[in-house]
Amino acid sequence: MSTQELPKCCVCGQPTTKRCQACAKSGIDLFFCSPEHQKLVWKHHKQVCGPNADPFCPRALTDEEACALLTHAREARTVSLDAFPPSLLSALPRHGAAMQQLGAIAAKGSVTIADLMENYAGGPPGSFETRILPNLRNPVDIPRRSRYTGLTKARSFLLQHLEGFVGGTGDVYVHTIWAQVARLGAFAGGWLGTADNDAEMRLLSQINHHLLILVTLARIKHADDSAIPDAWILRSFEHVVDLHADIKPFESIQALHYMTNHYRSRTATLADRSYIAVPKPGGRGPTLRYPD
């Protein structure tokens, strides 16, 4: 959050100083203008509220997710550097973990979900099915940060696989809400590079809370268009972009567009609206605002 703007309700964008008290105790700032707006997103927020707020501690894999992961874990997906043109790579932060991963994948030519997870966990071939997946279905003994990273990677790799890796038709209304937050949160994690200290993990947790609220609002609106005004989605997304710029200022307008396209392609309200790039209040580099 910019230091030069008043806190805003993470549901409707109205300035407010009221926040979720349980999350505040964990160092996470989530402002709600009213009990009604807190209740609107409570169904999902309650699972990551308070002690689960930082590190952001999503729910264990659902049966549906575990089944899909097992089904697709060993399917080779062909990938090529052609999907990542130099103009795109140069627009992105050079040391992001996501970019290193993309480079390794592209060099090998093909990849499986199990390869990626065994590589991440440092496990031998075959350990995805025997150890990693069972742990993610019942992660009570796993430290919160590892739980966040493991679940985020598993869900994100699954969605990438299902959507054909790049240029997929995925939108935020399908699969579990946790898978969608993981997919978007993995992008934020790549933007950060490494979340290897408490301050960086807190930034990542803060972004994940806002992603969960953004996807929650988008799904409510998808089910009933009149339930959520467009402006709430736009304000919520502006907040997410500002948080990305807090992690690492966008180096160029192109880098901003690349990041926003990742979200806009997945959410109808965002895809339908055009934004303007503006200097980030109190910060370096650009961010975006939607004209009212």
Ligand SMILES: [Zn+2]
């Ligand atoms: Zn509100």
Ligand SMILES: [Zn+2]
């Ligand atoms: Zn909370």
